[in-house]
Amino acid sequence: MKVKTAHNDLLAEVSGTSLNEMRLQKVLEELHLHQAELEMQNDELRIANEKLELQQLKFSGIYDLAPIGYYILTKEGLVSEVNNAGILLLETGKGNIIGNRLQSFVAPEYRDIYHLFFREMLNSGKKQSRQLKMLSRKGREFYVQMEGIVVVAVRSLPLQCDIAVMDITERVEAEKVLAKTKERLELALEASLSGTWELELDTMKFYLDEFNYQTCAIPGGKFDGRYQTFISLIHPDDRLAVDQQFRIALNNQKSIDLVCRFDNQGGNTRFASIRGHVITEPGHPNRFVGIMMDITAKKELEQEAIRIKHEQQRNIALATIHAEENERSRISEALHDSVSQLLYGIRIKLGTLLDSDNAAEALRGVYKLLDLAVLETRNISFELAPAILNDFGLRATIEEMARRLSTPKMLIKTRLMTLNVRMDLPVESNIFRILQELVNNAMKHSEASLITIEVKKNKHVELTVSDNGKGFETGKPEDITSGSGLSSIKNRLSLYNGCIDINSKPGAGTVVKITLEIKPE
Template sequence: MSSAEQELELKNKAERNKLLQELQVHQIELEMQNDELRRANEELEMQRIKFTGIYELAPVGYFILNQSGIVEEVNTAGSVLLDFDKSIIVKRSFQSFIAQDYTDTFYRFFKEIKSQNERKSCQLELITQQKNIVYAQVEGIAIHGIHTNRVDCYIALIDITERKEAVQRLEVTKERLELALEASEAGTWEYDYKTGKILLDDSNYQICGIDKHEYQGDYHHFLDAIHPTDRLAVDNYLRTCINQEKEVNIEFSINKTDKPCVVSMRGHHIKRSDENQRLVGTIMDISEKRRLENEAEKFKIEQQRNITAAIINTEATERKRISDSLHDGVCQLLYGIKLNLQQLNAADFNEGPLNNIKSLVDLSIKEARNISFELAPSILNDFGLTITIEEIGRRLSTDKLSIQTSVKGLHKRLDLSVEISIFRMVQELINNAIKHAEATLIRVEVRKMKGVEIVVSDNGIGFDQKGIEIPLKGMGLSNLKSKVAIYKGVMEIDSLPGRGTCVKILLGKITD
């Protein structure tokens, strides 16, 4: 091989080595680029998975529409919002889910997001599978392909049904309130925290008797419209509500000369910021309402009195019937038994048992007469209240208990029903003292003045009036209170442990 061929061979070898080195470098670079591309693909896949998770789990409905308005994709929230399965929504025109009255709104919205590279919004009324109405706030933007003419529209739907219905209810409530204010003689007022003024509407000028042209909203000018008896209390109450941001709910009288007027003032705080704070509410004329309530209460009390009186009269009639039955029936039979026993020959019978039988018969006669007296004492009808009260004191007195009676001012007989009621009250109080007081002395005083005063006192164990509900349950005073109420009376109880008890009853005016 010549030298020229050797040089050429060496040159080719050097070039081959250089080319080999370059290929090796390119191989390394390609491997590095391949690793970088693989990592990029992995990161992209992670981002895709993350985006898919966010897309599917988002509480907002997401839709991807093509440029014709056909749904390409929808997330779970979107299908739940429309109440359709995803397979039904996809490949279907989004407009088919929109109420007829809102199709033009969606058409303009869809046209704008395709033609303008910015986000747009609107509100739509959607129809679900069950034909229910859903109000949605719609946000959308169009994404144009870089290398293609493809346009995808990304739509987000937020369910605002509750908010929309709340606004509608608020509008209805506002209309009703305006109608109610007109019909109920009520007006609105507002306290301005910045100026300290109370602003009134036209209705309140008339309700409060304030001259519209003279009133400038001054707080003290408003107070002058309030009746002097209520002015100080209302002033203190309003200042407390204003300073402590409390709700206003108060009733007071207006200083009107033509006719009495009672109003109800209510209000609540509206605070958007520290600099924008107001106290607003209503003032309503409740004079007629209060008058009707008072009349209804009087009628109710009178009705209760009539019912109680009817019950007591029925009870008295039944007591008299039972008493007459005891006196005319049982007592007469016992008297007959006693007479027959007296005719028996003592020689034929053992004198001891016979005397015992006679004693038991005498005791039975006495007990029957006492029961008859307690039920309906005929002495009350024949001789009046004074003798009857003295008789009950004598009958119920024992060796261990003395009952002292005093009746004054009853120079003329009262109506029999009144005398029966007074006797029942005295009887109930004496029985209470006997059962609960453990007393040795009971004093009964009845005095006739304009009304009738009944005082029953004892020297018994007494009780603590702080826990008065407990003993009263067992003292049978509810019926007594009913009797007192019939005569528009009052009852007072004064008692201390170890100091005895005194019950005073004052009945209203009673004519002879």
């Protein structure tokens, strides 16, 4: 019995030991399984960490090499990170940026705008955008487009503000230049009485600015923007031609340049100059753009100039006819008073020749009268058209006139300087006629014993005719030149932009000075 009990106890002890071993074995197997799972999880974490590091490297490369400046700010506005482009914008070291407020680099006059931008970014949680002016550490001013948004990466970490800064200085400067150009253009258009117009080729919509409403005489200032309505505003006589020129320019992609008329409701006509060309832009319909200039005043001036020109031509024609009649009368008078009288005396002498006891003496009288007639004829011919002027020039002609007109009671002297080089024949002829008229006036009215003719040529031609006669009261200059003789001189002066100066006093003689602008050929 005891042996049996001992055997049972031994079996129970052996069975208990086996059960513990089995449990231990199971625990060991579970431990191995957990170890394998941990190793697999560790490998996955290692791979994930490597991928994360790779992504971080990629992000770091993109972040640092980006052409736009990136700044990471705390909610207090302090810079906690910046990329290379951001450092270059501020022209300083990274250590001078990190830990400082970004607003310290904003221009003082724009800091209120920056504060508003930063506050709205924090409060709204949405992306904000502003245009600011900033100052680099070296003092360079530049304009930027600043965009920012609040980011919460991890709940346990404080929020951060990601800000992108783009340098738009060139764009802003271009916009300023464009604005100034536009302002100057508007001023130029306003000063030149011009406005702009535009025609959309796909819809044929016609746009006019407000200034052109007046030029086109649009009734009530209302325009429906239709091309045909614009054409209907044009004067009926010009309408078809303008429409044809527009269509030719559109079909051939050519510029347009025309002048037409517009009639308003009051019946007044306005003239307009229309210019334009086709503008082609990729992705946009073609447009016909140009300017319209009100040239009514210009046309009125042109018409007035034409009228004045016709009036001047009429006056010149009348003056020419008057001068021709005066010249004919003078020639008739000269022939009647000199040559005709001499020929009549010769006729009388010849009539008495047969009855004369001394025929030789009578014949000598006839010869003497014939010589006087020839001399008078030569003098008249000289006054009308001196051949010596064409053959020998102005100097010889003036000297010949002085010799012919000098008498024992009245001497004519000449002082001619720098006349060795000849001028054009029409110029010399006009100078001679001026001097001839002045000398004739002195001979007729001055009662002088000495007349002096002076001619000097340099940059201008200076003519002086003086006498020691009785003189006269000059009065007003327009009264002096109102006589027929001096008026002809005045007409010749106008050809050479000349001027005349007359000095005279009773008993002190007269001095007439004339200056002519002779342009070299």
